[in-house]
Amino acid sequence: MNSLAYKCAAFLVIALMIRTLWLPRFSNFRGIPNSRFSLDPNLDNEKSKFLEVPQIVWGLNNQKIAFARACLTARMLNRTLLMPSLSASLFYKEVEQLRSISFDKVFQFDEFNARCGGFVRLGRYSEVSNTRDVFELQKGSGRRWTVDKDLQQLREFSKSPYDEYQMIRVVGKNPFLWHDHWPTRDYAKIFECLVLVEEISREADKVVSKIREIGMVERSRVAPLQNNVNATLQTIPYVAVHMRIEKDWMIHCKKLEHRLNISEICSSKEEIKQRVGNIVGLETPIVMYLAVADDLLEDNSILEGWGEGLLPYEKKKLGVLDKYKKHPYLIQSAIDYEVCLRSNVFVGNTFSTFSSLIVLERTQLMMSEGAAQRCGLDVRWPSYAYNLEGESNGPRGWAANMSDVSLQAISYGSNHVSCT
Numbered sequence: 001m002n003s004l005a006y007k008c009a010a011f012l013v014i015a016l017m018i019r020t021l022w023l024p025r026f027s028n029f030r031g032i033p034n035s036r037f038s039l040d041p042n043l044d045n046e047k048s049k050f051l052e053v054p055q056i057v058w059g060l061n062n063q064k065i066a067f068a069r070a071c072l073t074a075r076m077l078n079r080t081l082l083m084p085s086l087s088a089s090l091f092y093k094e095v096e097q098l099r100s101i102s103f104d105k106v107f108q109f110d111e112f113n114a115r116c117g118g119f120v121r122l123g124r125y126s127e128v129s130n131t132r133d134v135f136e137l138q139k140g141s142g143r144r145w146t147v148d149k150d151l152q153q154l155r156e157f158s159k160s161p162y163d164e165y166q167m168i169r170v171v172g173k174n175p176f177l178w179h180d181h182w183p184t185r186d187y188a189k190i191f192e193c194l195v196l197v198e199e200i201s202r203e204a205d206k207v208v209s210k211i212r213e214i215g216m217v218e219r220s221r222v223a224p225l226q227n228n229v230n231a232t233l234q235t236i237p238y239v240a241v242h243m244r245i246e247k248d249w250m251i252h253c254k255k256l257e258h259r260l261n262i263s264e265i266c267s268s269k270e271e272i273k274q275r276v277g278n279i280v281g282l283e284t285p286i287v288m289y290l291a292v293a294d295d296l297l298e299d300n301s302i303l304e305g306w307g308e309g310l311l312p313y314e315k316k317k318l319g320v321l322d323k324y325k326k327h328p329y330l331i332q333s334a335i336d337y338e339v340c341l342r343s344n345v346f347v348g349n350t351f352s353t354f355s356s357l358i359v360l361e362r363t364q365l366m367m368s369e370g371a372a373q374r375c376g377l378d379v380r381w382p383s384y385a386y387n388l389e390g391e392s393n394g395p396r397g398w399a400a401n402m403s404d405v406s407l408q409a410i411s412y413g414s415n416h417v418s419c420t
């Protein structure tokens with residue numbers, strides 16, 4: 001009897017040991033069934049591994065950067081990124097109030113994979129075959145969660161035993177806003193795969209046409225145009241100025257100047273007007289599209305005091321405010337971004353991700369055309385920074401440094417930009 005009891009106890013101990021060793025594999029799994037997952041017999045995704053990330057937040061361009069980091073994280077873990085949700089609104093302090101919007105309502109899903117295939121891939125939830133094979137990866141936050149710790153964690157999770165799970169679900173507070181482990185070129189590759197859905201790019205087409213039509217009328221007053229109207233409209237140039245002067249930014253930038261001991265972050269509207277007016281060689285009359293926050297549309301002083309021949313318009317004066325107002329903040333920002341991107345001359349602030357990503361994309365466009373020179377009015381897509389002084393008291397010529405080892409300068413802003 002004694003020996004039987006002994007054997008039973010030993011068996012129990014062994015069983016407990018096996019269970020303990022086996023448990024970590026499932027310890028982080030909440031086991032909540034997710035209705036988004038479904039088993040699709042047509043998809044042979046048994047071998048596919050996925051990464052799920054939380055809703056992406058903040059302004060459009062910070063969201064693009066965070067999205068690119070999520071893609072690069074998935075790449076590092078040899079996984080497909082499950083198409084994430086973006087945020088349509090700006091209430092970034094109250095995350096529960098953030099209205100989510102699916103990635104494919106803003107950017108073309110298939111086009112993303114067609115362009116980025118072989119580098120990173122976006123997947124749909126319907127591709128996940130085993131919804132229970134999940135490991136939750138808790139990302140740290142705060143000052144003690146350093147870049148090194150973050151990188152170390154990613155390296156660890158790209159290996160056994162974590163590489164065996166079908167899905168890794170990243171949890172944590174805005175895990176992709178902060179840590180940066182990749183060179184600018186990797187980010188640039190991903191931005192190249194982000195193509196707006198047609199509905200949004202058509203809205204931008206309309207705004208751009210309106211700007212060029214006004215420019216054409218103004219030009220014809222000075223020198224009558226003889227050619228076919230449609231053929232010439234595309235050739236009417238315009239300047240876009242991203243005036244970052246809204247109240248919340250002006251308060252924040254003063255603090256930033258103090259903290260970083262830099263005096264070239266905040267530019268007043270007067271400084272912007274003066275520097276833009278000093279761009280050497282700008283042919284006038286020319287329409288200047290002012291990309292400004294909505295609360296500035298009531299401030300008529302932004303439309304006054306520009307140099308001779310510089311004709312300022314914002315969305316209200318252009319008569320396109322209704323087109324914008326139909327959409328949530330994220331889409332409005334995407335339209336504005338597109339209008340600035342396509343401008344003949346762009347002027348922005350180096351301490352803005354909105355401006356910086358426009359300059360990065362314009363630099364890529366020039367590189368794809370093999371242009372050796374990237375600044376000055378002779379190049380195809382010139383950009384300037386009004387917060388930095390350039391030649392003849394004008395804004396400084398600005399092109400993205402594609403050999404940067406990180407996206408630091410673009411995501412946090414820098415006063416060390418040039419035309420390299």
Ligand SMILES: Nc1nc2c(ncn2[C@@H]2O[C@H](COP(=O)(O)OP(=O)(O)OP(=O)(O)O)[C@@H](O)[C@H]2O)c(=O)[nH]1
Nearest residue numbers: 059060061062063243244292293294333352353354
């Ligand atoms: N902060 C703020 N900016 C606004 C608002 N409306 C328009 N903007 C403009 O939109 C720009 C931000 O564009 P987003 O596309 O949201 O980019 P972001 O990711 O927030 O990038 P930042 O330019 O670094 O703020 C700002 O630089 C503002 O000039 C607003 O209500 N608040």
Ligand SMILES: [Mg+2]
Nearest residue numbers: 058059060062
């Ligand atoms: Mg912002």
